[in-house]
Amino acid sequence: MGKTLRERAQALIEIAHPDDRVELIRQAKEAKMIYADQIYFAESGHLYPDKIACSHRFKDTLTVRFRAIKPSDEEEMRRLFYRFSDQAVYYRYFSPIKTMPHKKMQEYVNVDYRYTMSIVAIIDESGLGKIIGEARYVKTQGEPFADTAFVVDEHYQGMGISTYLFNLLLRAAREEGIAGFKADVLENNRAMLKVYEKALYPVQTVLSGGVYKITIPFNES
Numbered sequence: 174m175g176k177t178l179r180e181r182a183q184a185l186i187e188i189a190h191p192d193d194r195v196e197l198i199r200q201a202k203e204a205k206m207i208y209a210d211q212i213y214f215a216e217s218g219h220l221y222p223d224k225i226a227c228s229h230r231f232k233d234t235l236t237v238r239f240r241a242i243k244p245s246d247e248e249e250m251r252r253l254f255y256r257f258s259d260q261a262v263y264y265r266y267f268s269p270i271k272t273m274p275h276k277k278m279q280e281y282v283n284v285d286y287r288y289t290m291s292i293v294a295i296i297d298e299s300g301l302g303k304i305i306g307e308a309r310y311v312k313t314q315g316e317p318f319a320d321t322a323f324v325v326d327e328h329y330q331g332m333g334i335s336t337y338l339f340n341l342l343l344r345a346a347r348e349e350g351i352a353g354f355k356a357d358v359l360e361n362n363r364a365m366l367k368v369y370e371k372a373l374y375p376v377q378t379v380l381s382g383g384v385y386k387i388t389i390p391f392n393e394s
């Protein structure tokens with residue numbers, strides 16, 4: 174309910190057997206139900222980490238569901254992007270991005286759950302799932318630490334959602350054998366710095382040109 178035809182087609186494909194998805198994607202493209210250039214990583218169906226899914230009640234008022242991102246989240250992630258203030262966009266992307274086209278967003282939501290992990294925070298609003306936050310790590314091959322990034326809808330900030338996302342992301346990263354997290358955070362982004370400071374691991378920070386270079390090695394607790 175409340176989804177576009179494209180979102181429905183994608184959501185149905187996501188619950189089909191992973192071995193059938195390549196053919197379903199092909200047919201959905203042929204029927205012009207999904208974008209002709211829709212990306213699909215055949216292996217991602219088998220790698221999707223169901224076990225991340227959980228829910229948590231914040232401040233006794235808001236129940237939030239968490240799960241790994243799916244390709245069918247593209248429209249919802251775009252809606253989240255367009256709700257951001259200019260400041261949130263700048264803090265997240267370090268530049269004043271105004272638009273989030275399909276090409277860019279579909280690359281963002283199609284992840285391999287290994288080198289790139291993304292977890293979304295969802296609330297149910299009038300029976301519809303609404304994404305209100307997202308956190309991810311991206312590990313480049315050959316690098317021991319993964320880059321991290323967070324964003325939470327401004328209406329729901331300060332409730333502990335990022336902190337919770339951070340811990341889910343940390344658990345997933347440890348299970349993948351990642352040695353630590355790193356991040357670049359603008360000097361005046363106190364909320365983000367606070368989330369990292371609360372990590373169970375010692376946080377190393379270096380300030381350079383208005384940006385904190387943060388590293389959190391997991392082996393030093």
Ligand SMILES: CC(C)(COP(=O)(O)OP(=O)(O)OC[C@H]1O[C@@H](n2cnc3c(N)ncnc32)[C@H](O)[C@@H]1OP(=O)(O)O)[C@@H](O)C(=O)NCCC(=O)NCCS
Nearest residue numbers: 264322323324325330331332333334335336363364365367
């Ligand atoms: C940074 C961000 C992800 C934090 O999300 P959040 O869900 O509000 O974070 P939490 O509620 O888990 O924790 C935020 C902490 O910062 C504190 N905080 C919030 N604003 C603050 C401020 N201006 N100064 C100091 N502390 C602040 C909160 O009190 C909280 O600390 P507490 O748990 O000790 O009370 C969110 O503000 C955001 O989306 N910002 C825009 C995008 C961004 O900056 N991304 C980070 C770069 S990758």
